[in-house]
Amino acid sequence: MRRWLLAVAALACSSTSDVVGVDADDVLCDPLDDVTDDSSSPPTATPTPLTQWVDPFVGTGGVAFSVGETYPGPQAPFGMARPGPDTSTHGGAVSFLHCSGYNYDDDNIVGFSHFRLHGAGIADYGGTALMPTIGMSADKAAPNGHGSHFSHSTETAAPGYYAVTLDDTSIRVELTATTHVAFHRYTFPAASDATVIVDAGHLLADGLKVTTGSVTISGQTVSGMSHVVGDYSGAFGGIDMYFAARFDKPFASFGTYLDGTLTDASTTQTGDDVGAYLHFDTSSGAVVEAHVGLSLVDAAHAQANLDAEDGTFDAVRTATDAAWEARLSRVAITARSDHDRRMFYSALYHTAQMPTIASDASGDYRGIDGNVHHASFRYFTDFSLWDTYRTLHPFITLVYPEDAADLAASLVAMGNDAGFLPRWPIGTGESGGMVGDSATIVLADTALKGITGWDAATGYALAKKQATTQLPKGGRDDVADWVALGYLPSDVSIDSVVAKTLEYGAADAALGRWAASNGNTDDATVFTARAHGAWQNLYDATSHFMFPKTKAGVLTPVEPTAMGGAYTEGTAWQYNFMVPYDVGGLETAMTRPVLLGRVEQLFTRFACTGKPADFPNPYYWASNEPDLFSGWVFGALGDTTRASRWLRWSTLTSFDEGPAGLPGNDDSGTMSAFYLFASLGFYPIAGTDEYVLGTPLFPHATLTSPSLGTLTIDAPGASKLTRFAKSTTPLPVHHAALANATIHFDMSASP
Numbered sequence: 001m002r003r004w005l006l007a008v009a010a011l012a013c014s015s016t017s018d019v020v021g022v023d024a025d026d027v028l029c030d031p032l033d034d035v036t037d038d039s040s041s042p043p044t045a046t047p048t049p050l051t052q053w054v055d056p057f058v059g060t061g062g063v064a065f066s067v068g069e070t071y072p073g074p075q076a077p078f079g080m081a082r083p084g085p086d087t088s089t090h091g092g093a094v095s096f097l098h099c100s101g102y103n104y105d106d107d108n109i110v111g112f113s114h115f116r117l118h119g120a121g122i123a124d125y126g127g128t129a130l131m132p133t134i135g136m137s138a139d140k141a142a143p144n145g146h147g148s149h150f151s152h153s154t155e156t157a158a159p160g161y162y163a164v165t166l167d168d169t170s171i172r173v174e175l176t177a178t179t180h181v182a183f184h185r186y187t188f189p190a191a192s193d194a195t196v197i198v199d200a201g202h203l204l205a206d207g208l209k210v211t212t213g214s215v216t217i218s219g220q221t222v223s224g225m226s227h228v229v230g231d232y233s234g235a236f237g238g239i240d241m242y243f244a245a246r247f248d249k250p251f252a253s254f255g256t257y258l259d260g261t262l263t264d265a266s267t268t269q270t271g272d273d274v275g276a277y278l279h280f281d282t283s284s285g286a287v288v289e290a291h292v293g294l295s296l297v298d299a300a301h302a303q304a305n306l307d308a309e310d311g312t313f314d315a316v317r318t319a320t321d322a323a324w325e326a327r328l329s330r331v332a333i334t335a336r337s338d339h340d341r342r343m344f345y346s347a348l349y350h351t352a353q354m355p356t357i358a359s360d361a362s363g364d365y366r367g368i369d370g371n372v373h374h375a376s377f378r379y380f381t382d383f384s385l386w387d388t389y390r391t392l393h394p395f396i397t398l399v400y401p402e403d404a405a406d407l408a409a410s411l412v413a414m415g416n417d418a419g420f421l422p423r424w425p426i427g428t429g430e431s432g433g434m435v436g437d438s439a440t441i442v443l444a445d446t447a448l449k450g451i452t453g454w455d456a457a458t459g460y461a462l463a464k465k466q467a468t469t470q471l472p473k474g475g476r477d478d479v480a481d482w483v484a485l486g487y488l489p490s491d492v493s494i495d496s497v498v499a500k501t502l503e504y505g506a507a508d509a510a511l512g513r514w515a516a517s518n519g520n521t522d523d524a525t526v527f528t529a530r531a532h533g534a535w536q537n538l539y540d541a542t543s544h545f546m547f548p549k550t551k552a553g554v555l556t557p558v559e560p561t562a563m564g565g566a567y568t569e570g571t572a573w574q575y576n577f578m579v580p581y582d583v584g585g586l587e588t589a590m591t592r593p594v595l596l597g598r599v600e601q602l603f604t605r606f607a608c609t610g611k612p613a614d615f616p617n618p619y620y621w622a623s624n625e626p627d628l629f630s631g632w633v634f635g636a637l638g639d640t641t642r643a644s645r646w647l648r649w650s651t652l653t654s655f656d657e658g659p660a661g662l663p664g665n666d667d668s669g670t671m672s673a674f675y676l677f678a679s680l681g682f683y684p685i686a687g688t689d690e691y692v693l694g695t696p697l698f699p700h701a702t703l704t705s706p707s708l709g710t711l712t713i714d715a716p717g718a719s720k721l722t723r724f725a726k727s728t729t730p731l732p733v734h735h736a737a738l739a740n741a742t743i744h745f746d747m748s749a750s751p
Contacts, residue, residue: 002327026601031649032721039719039749042335043699046345050328051321053338053345056157059119059666061104061659064614065623068662069119070350071100072157073112074177076320076329077352078380078403081294082116083175083182084162085109086129094233095123098205104659109166110147112175112204114182114294115241117426118353119666120384122433124230124426126204127241128213130290132171132186135193136277141257143273146197146249148624159349160320176317179357180305180579184290185313194280194288198222198245201273207231212240215276217254217267221246223299235413236429241296244303246310248289252281270548289313296381296428297372300433301360308361327352330399331676334700336719342657344698350672351395355380355388355407358427366428367417377454380410383425384668385438385502390628391673393442394684397449398738401707405453405494411439412455415462420474430474434494435568436503437466439475441687444510448517448689450707460518463511467504469526481551486530487537490548490556490566498538498550499568499626502578509581510687535579536589539581544598545572546591561618566735570626571618573602580629580685583636596642599633603646613654613663622654623664628674632683635692640725641751647694648723651678680713681725681745689735695745706737715745722749 046053059068073084087093087106101116111129131146140146155163163174167517172187188194200213208230215224229238247677255262256269256276263269269276293306310320328348335341359365359379367373368381380700397404413431415421421440424433440463447456466475468483475632478488482504486495512527538546547555548566558565560572567575577599579586587595605619613622621627631650634643654663655675662671677683681701683698697720701713715725726746732738 002304026604027608028600028604031603031607031645032652035652035720037719037721038336039717039722043334043336044342045334046332047327049325050345051159051325053341054159054324054349055160055342055346056162056349057104057356057659058223058346058657059350059659059662060102062662062664063393063660064173064613064617066614066660066662066664067097067103068659069099069121070662071102071116071118072155073102073162074160074175074320075353076160076177076179077323078355078357079177079179080296080357081114081177081180081182081292082118083112083114083177083292084116085150085164086111086113086202088147093205095205095207099123099665101126101204104152105210107149108147109150109164110144111199112173112184113202113204113336114243114292115378116204117382117668119350119668119671121665121667122231122235123208124204125239125241126202126208126230127210127226127228128198128200128224128243129196129202130184130245130292131199132166132169132173132188132288133195133197134169134171134189136195136197136262136279138260138262140197141260141275141277143201143203143260158321159324162316169330174313176313176320178309178311178316178320178725178734180294180361182292182294183313184292186288188282188288190286192282194282196247196278196280196290198224198276198278200224200226200275201271202226211272212270213269213272213274215256215268215274217251217256217276219473220248220250222278223303224614225299231431232424232426232431233429233572234635235431235433239296239427239429241294242299242302243292243294244299244306245290245292246306247278249280251278253279271387295360296358297360297364297366301362301364305361323513324349327400329627330704332702333698335698340697343655343661344676347672347675350666351392351669351676354382354384354668355410356382365729368414368419368422368425368428368430370428371417373413373417375409377409379408379413380407381425381427382668383411383422383439384670385422385424385442386434386436387625387667387670389441389445390625390686391669391677391684392669394445394686395676397446397451398684398708399703399705401451401705402453404446404451408443408451408456408459409454411443412459412462416458418474420466420471421462422474432474435500436509438503439463440507441510444514444687445684447514460514462516464523467511478632480705485537485551486533487549489551491550494548494566496566496568498546498566498572498575499570501534501538502575504547505531505579506581506687508534513688532582532585535582539589541589544576544594546575547572563616563618570624572624573619574621574624574630577602577630577633578626580632581688583633589638592637596634596637596639599630600642600646602627602630603649607649622650623662623671625670627669627685632692632694635683635694640695643693644695644724645751647678648697648720651675651697652720681715682743690733691735691738693725693728693743695723695747710740711738712742713745714742715747717747718745722747724748724751
């Protein structure tokens with residue numbers, strides 16, 4: 001690789017002593033030196049149907065910290081029903097590699113469960129799984145005793161459809177789904193003892209627990225529940241997941257089991273490891289179907305969901321595919337390769353898999369207070385807010401405002417039900433996971449971009465309450481210190497104090513803008529001042545890092561490359577630029593040359609040194625949320641050359657096709673949404689109505705939404721290496737300016 005042997009210190013400041021950590025060994029490089037340009041390939045419009053370009057296997061594998069944690073099973077957009085294969089190796093299903101239940105490197109399927117997260121780095125849900133097999137024995141009633149080898153060569157996956165052949169039994173399994181119903185179709189070998197196991201004690205990954213399960217057989221239906229205690233749901237005692245599975249054939253015989261003991265003809269069983277086994281006469285037809293209604297409320301609602309959404313397997317598959325086609329069709333790209341089309345539409349698909357629609361067909365839902373409520377909108381749960389507020393929610397707001405309204409309404413409903421805005425709600429409870437007050441940023445972002453159809457006034461009141469009051473549960477930590485000092489002191493608790501301070505600053509910046517838009521100037525003044533003071537209180541003018549600070553006001557420098565401690569899932573380097581709402585203030589404090597040089601160091605110290613990408617890096621780490629804005633700092637400061645160079649590098653080298661195609665956990669679509677924005681050439685400042693510009697990968701793209709009409713991205717000549725924007729016309733900054741607008745990029749292969 002060619003390197004430009006130019007000391008970063010020369011760009012960053014007049015002497016190396018001005019910036020801690022800069023030395024003469026720092027070099028700049030062109031990180032795409034080894035990339036083959038595709039400018040000779042003519043750009044063409046993407047053929048329809050767009051669902052053909054979605055590869056659900058993207059992100060299903062990976063190693064070390066580059067595991068995507070996606071899964072290939074079918075789902076309706078944001079659907080509760082996520083049937084899919086749960087896999088393992090012979091040694092089990094290590095939770096770190098099976099947070100979604102599936103890992104591409106495995107060769108064994110242990111069952112097909114229905115509840116799971118998408119792309120999260122925590123293992124939760126699972127519960128009742130179905131597994132077709134030949135015959136029944138006590139061995140098959142043991143945990144994971146009914147698994148089967150499989151080969152990827154027999155797998156097929158598309159939006160709304162999954163199929164695989166089980167090697168041990170030659171059974172063909174097909175799956176599809178509506179919002180609340182999973183559809184299984186099994187084709188058995190001729191003259192076999194066709195059997196289906198309903199495993200209510202199923203574990204999606206090692207370390208999870210099913211403390212209570214139940215099955216009841218009545219007619220051609222098996223109903224029941226699983227109470228799962230997972231990585232996050234364990235914070236509130238676990239989740240009850242209910243099901244009603246109706247089969248299209250009568251049972252030739254049946255039974256239940258408890259802790260490995262079979263009881264023929266039994267119709268009900270309860271315990272921690274329970275299930276049912278069903279035998280079918282397939283002499284007149286080899287196919288058995290099971291339609292499984294799901295609910296987080298109770299078994300009756302699961303049955304009602306099944307009744308409301310039942311249909312034939314093929315009709316449901318067609319309808320779900322059509323729903324995805326309609327969703328994908330809001331964004332059209334002109335691309336130079338099918339590779340780019342698959343990358344883009346697979347990412348777009350991943351942005352509608354979480355959060356999860358938790359309200360039933362009737363509108364009933366079980367809230368995070370544990371009680372049953374009714375909603376006139378689609379009530380969502382499973383908000384990975386610390387991740388998603390940065391990219392996923394702004395992308396949904398931009399292209400799918402009707403979804404953004406229901407997501408905001410759901411957060412407000414949680415605030416009304418529980419008395420606080422959640423941090424990481426999962427299923428029917430609040431886990432308290434991660435840090436910050438991200439719900440406030442999501443709500444402010446939604447309001448500032450003019451999305452109506454939700455109770456914004458109540459949302460603002462809830463956000464203001466937890467920004468100023470210590471709540472007995474939920475809300476922000478250490479509000480008294482935050483209000484009095486403007487930061488969280490390190491001698492009270494070192495844990496994540498820098499991260500929390502910067503996150504609360506971002507939340508207050510959003511709250512201040514929201515207050516100003518409401519005409520509440522007093523609140524706007526208070527919250528805006530707190531936001532700008534947050535990072536300044538921790539800023540060390542000598543080292544140019546944000547460091548922990550004691551209650552007495554003493555900064556306590558730490559090794560900037562050390563991960564954790566005061567920095568949640570990050571280092572001082574990675575949190576150094578996490579003030580997207582005040583880049584101008586950061587520029588003033590650092591000076592422009594120092595800030596630009598320091599941001600470039602973040603990239604060059606990884607990209608120009610050949611460090612492995614599969615492990616946490618103290619500098620730029622593509623799968624780390626605090627780093628997501630880093631490349632856009634250049635755009636915010638008007639340095640189009642560096643923005644073009646490093647954003648294109650991140651887009652092309654951190655993302656790819658295939659199971660290892662994501663740089664790390666997709667985090668509920670966060671990384672996929674980052675890729676979409678980066679490849680389209682602009683990026684949101686979350687909690688504001690503003691965007692900054694980079695450069696697009698595609699020569700032409702259109703985004704159509706009900707609220708903005710059609711936004712056109714026009715960049716003739718854009719290719720992998722034709723990546724530098726000489727100019728852009730016009731230059732929309734605010735959300736409303738994107739309505740029926742065209743952003744034109746004048747592209748060049750040279751900086």
